[in-house]
Amino acid sequence: xxxxxxxxxxxxxxxxxxxxxxxxxxxxxxxxxxxxxxxxxxxxxxxxxxxxxxxxxxxxxxxxxxxxxxxxxxxxxxxxxxxxxxxxxxxxxxxxxxxxxxxxxxxxxxxxxxxxxxxxxxxxxxxxxxxxxxxxxxxxxxxxxxxxxxxxxxxxxxxxxxxxxxxxxxxxxxxxxxxxxxxxxxxxxxxxxxxxxxxxxxxxxxxxxxxxxxxxxxxxxxxxxxxxxxxxxxxxxxxxxxxxxxxxxx
Amino acid sequence: xxxxxxxxxxxxxxxxxxxxxxxxxxxxxxxxxxxxxxxxxxxxxxxxxxxxxxxxxxxxxxxxxxxxxxxxxxxxxxxxxxxxxxxxxxxxxxxxxxxxxxxxxxxxxxxxxxxxxxxxxxxxxxxxxxxxxxxxxxxxxxxxxxxxxxxxxxxxxxxxxxxxxxxxxxxxxxxxxxxxxxxxxxxxxxxxxxxxxxxxxxxxxxxxxxxxxxxxxxxxxxxxxxxxxxxxxxxxxxxxxxxxxxxxxxxxxxxxxxxxxxxxxxxxxxxxxxxxxxxxxxxxxxxxxxxxxxxxxxxxxxxxxxxxxxxxxxxxxxxxxxxxxxxxxxxxxxxxxxxxxxxxxxxxxxxxxxxxxxxxxxxxxxxxxxxxxxxxxxxxxxxxx
Ligand SMILES: Nc1ncnc2c1ncn2[C@@H]1O[C@H](COP(=O)(O)OP(=O)(O)O)[C@@H](O)[C@H]1O
Ligand SMILES: [Mg+2]
Numbered sequence: 001x002x003x004x005x006x007x008x009x010x011x012x013x014x015x016x017x018x019x020x021x022x023x024x025x026x027x028x029x030x031x032x033x034x035x036x037x038x039x040x041x042x043x044x045x046x047x048x049x050x051x052x053x054x055x056x057x058x059x060x061x062x063x064x065x066x067x068x069x070x071x072x073x074x075x076x077x078x079x080x081x082x083x084x085x086x087x088x089x090x091x092x093x094x095x096x097x098x099x100x101x102x103x104x105x106x107x108x109x110x111x112x113x114x115x116x117x118x119x120x121x122x123x124x125x126x127x128x129x130x131x132x133x134x135x136x137x138x139x140x141x142x143x144x145x146x147x148x149x150x151x152x153x154x155x156x157x158x159x160x161x162x163x164x165x166x167x168x169x170x171x172x173x174x175x176x177x178x179x180x181x182x183x184x185x186x187x188x189x190x191x192x193x194x195x196x197x198x199x200x201x202x203x204x205x206x207x208x209x210x211x212x213x214x215x216x217x218x219x220x221x222x223x224x225x226x227x228x229x230x231x232x233x234x235x236x237x238x239x240x241x242x243x244x245x246x247x248x249x250x
Numbered sequence: 251x252x253x254x255x256x257x258x259x260x261x262x263x264x265x266x267x268x269x270x271x272x273x274x275x276x277x278x279x280x281x282x283x284x285x286x287x288x289x290x291x292x293x294x295x296x297x298x299x300x301x302x303x304x305x306x307x308x309x310x311x312x313x314x315x316x317x318x319x320x321x322x323x324x325x326x327x328x329x330x331x332x333x334x335x336x337x338x339x340x341x342x343x344x345x346x347x348x349x350x351x352x353x354x355x356x357x358x359x360x361x362x363x364x365x366x367x368x369x370x371x372x373x374x375x376x377x378x379x380x381x382x383x384x385x386x387x388x389x390x391x392x393x394x395x396x397x398x399x400x401x402x403x404x405x406x407x408x409x410x411x412x413x414x415x416x417x418x419x420x421x422x423x424x425x426x427x428x429x430x431x432x433x434x435x436x437x438x439x440x441x442x443x444x445x446x447x448x449x450x451x452x453x454x455x456x457x458x459x460x461x462x463x464x465x466x467x468x469x470x471x472x473x474x475x476x477x478x479x480x481x482x483x484x485x486x487x488x489x490x491x492x493x494x495x496x497x498x499x500x501x502x503x504x505x506x507x508x509x510x511x512x513x514x515x516x517x518x519x520x521x522x523x524x525x526x527x528x529x530x531x532x533x534x535x536x537x538x539x540x541x542x543x544x545x546x547x548x549x550x551x552x553x554x555x556x557x558x559x560x561x562x563x564x565x566x567x568x569x570x571x572x573x574x575x576x577x578x579x580x581x582x583x584x585x586x587x588x589x590x591x592x593x594x595x596x597x598x599x600x601x602x603x604x605x606x607x608x609x610x611x612x613x614x615x616x617x618x619x620x621x622x623x624x625x626x627x628x629x630x631x632x633x634x635x
Binding site: 090 | 442443515517518519520521522523524525526527528531535536539540
């Protein structure tokens with residue numbers, strides 16, 4: 001069974017169609033990269049999986065998005081629980097104006113967890129998972145804004161991990177980071193694969209090549225090609241894919 | 251930069267003007283000009299304060315011992331009492347003997363205190379003219395009574411007015427803040443774009459209604475309602491003022507808080523929702539903390555409007571210049587006092603100066619409030635960088 005499946009998905013912002021008939025199936029414990037020129041609908045597609053697009057007025061979705069075999073736009077779906085299962089990391093690091101500790105504890109607290117010891121342990125394991133513990137263990141009570149951009153982004157990943165989702169969505173998570181921080185995050189993505197199913201939007205084709213198992217190439221709201229990353233980069237079936245990865249446009 | 255220095259200059263000019271007109275107050279005696287207060291020449295008392303003088307004439311002080319004299323009871327005398335002591339013939343047809351009569355009267359009654367115009371003061375007056383203390387800062391700020399027309403000595407205690415102003419404004423903000431915050435949350439986070447586009451101009455319209463209209467509304471609807479609900483003799487109370495001012499402060503609070511909430515970065519909201527926080531959790535854990543400076547600024551500006559408001563308050567608070575002990579008692583505020591009384595004063599007189607001094611106080615209060623807002627919004631800008 002697939003972890004995530006989208007079947008014949010169309011998406012509209014008001015009258016304008018942003019996604020056209022997207023069919024993708026994603027297996028558990030894989031990393032899937034979404035690539036394509038800016039404005040082609042990658043973020044829109046990614047944000048379907050945790051229903052983040054719901055925040056926007058006047059949108060329309062046709063087709064089905066399934067996670068663990070359940071239509072997440074179906075009746076009786078609790079969006080808050082869905083989002084606990086499907087974590088998200090954003091383009092720009094967006095820690096809360098709170099302490100480092102409280103940032104990671106936030107998801108636990110809003111889930112009604114009160115047990116102090118449990119929260120402390122979970123915060124610690126989550127920060128260790130993103131290999132940030134040694135850098136922040138002495139300043140957990142300091143504001144998250146005191147961290148560097150790369151550290152902030154890893155903190156945001158830890159924040160998402162703390163509530164133990166099974167899927168993690170990442171929307172260009174390294175686009176605001178320096179090369180060293182980027183490398184750290186990429187390494188992390190590779191490790192997280194063992195436990196999570198990851199979907200990552202990236203602008204950077206080398207990055208897609210380094211971290212992902214499968215890659216989907218979007219163009220003008222259409223899914224042009226979806227295949228194993230290696231195949232897609234070395235031997236694309238579509239001419240448009242070929243043009244894009246060789247840098248002829250985009 | 252230029253506009254802010256122009257503002258500062260204007261503010262300075264206003265202060266200087268108010269101060270110039272008001273400062274003379276503390277150089278003046280509270281006794282009506284042209285009048286004297288006289289006692290028997292053997293009386294040990296040489297000086298009385300304005301409050302003592304008033305209490306004597308109100309018969310709250312009845313013995314000289316209470317003001318540092320002998321144990322005898324005080325005999326009050328005002329000019330109209332003269333007929334109790336002397337016949338019309340003795341005074342004379344044109345009151346030509348009044349001066350001598352007064353002199354003899356004060357001389358013959360050891361415990362008298364007499365208050366009369368100085369034009370009837372005899373050249374060889376056989377008594378002591380009493381010194382009345384100048385209006386002191388303490389009398390002014392801590393005096394519990396505001397009766398500028400009191401005779402023989404005006405009572406210029408602004409405490410009841412300051413307390414009345416603060417009382418009514420505090421009540422207003424306590425009512426308006428929760429309501430305004432709820433409305434702001436609704437408009438910024440819950441209502442959809444269409445509802446918002448209808449509500450926003452309506453609320454801004456509310457801010458443009460002249461205050462006298464709010465006053466009418468208060469007088470016709472709120473005052474009777476309070477009277478009935480609490481079974482009071484009159485409905486014109488501090489509470490009525492608070493409600494009307496609260497309503498008037500609402501648009502300010504809503505507009506400013508809503509702006510602040512909408513300025514919460516989308517990334518913050520999304521981060522919270524993406525972690526499975528509900529909309530309400532996101533509102534009180536992220537949006538309100540993030541916009542707290544804006545909300546406080548809105549609240550303080552709301553208070554600012556309430557404190558300076560005149561007309562509506564004048565109409566619904568009952569205007570009794572007494573220190574309020576409950577919100578169900580009539581109160582009087584500083585702006586209402588100035589508006590109601592300035593027209594009746596003589597230019598440059600004691601009462602006139604006292605009102606200008608009141609204006610100074612009001613101005614300082616609002617200045618303080620504006621500086622607080624400035625401080626908070628600077629801090630807000632600082633936070634965002
Ligand atoms: N909130 C929105 N309202 C209307 N149109 C939007 C909105 N967000 C994105 N779009 C449009 O949808 C298309 C896809 O955008 P997006 O998914 O952000 O692209 P990508 O992430 O691939 O750069 C673009 O044409 C964009 O202008
Ligand atoms: Mg995007």
